[in-house]
Amino acid sequence: MTTPLAYTGADFYCDVAIPDPGALDVVHEDDRVLAFHHTKPFWEVHLVAVPTRHIGSLTAAGGDDEADLLALLRVVQRLAREVEREYGAAAVLTNLGAYQDSKHLHVHIQAGDRR
Template structure:
């Protein structure tokens, strides 16, 4: 977990992907990393990111299709497991000013806000 607050604009490229050992990893392969959020907003809060930098959902191109396809497969699996174990799940991505980290990422969460 982060001991010093991160102040850059791409936590995933700068911190998470280079050092997954510092995270509570849920899933990792050569394309995607999924981990428990370092500052969770909900009781259950997992973030799924492509390891290759893609700025946002709205910047995805046809060249990104294999990566985004894999990302969505992992999101589906994690969302299904979250729903199975907690009874519900939500899937969320942020855009523009709502996107603190300028790297495509998807949140899977359930439970009350913290």
């Protein structure tokens, strides 16, 4: 994995991840959703799933985003189910506003201790 560690832009997903998924440890990729092991994990297991089309955040999503949101939730559900089955627990989280470093809807699927 050769992901740049010093990225300082506003949308890591549109700028880096989606254009070059080969630089990531991908667990799911299709025309609507990309999911991969987080490049700077906070937890023992830390996946992130994003729509491949730019949506600013969960609260910015609108009616035109319905198909992308449904596809994203299906992938998040499958990955969370797999993590829960393997590790006995899973958490699903999205950040909003000032908590959102990258201004692109993304969902974390996590388990285990903080790193």
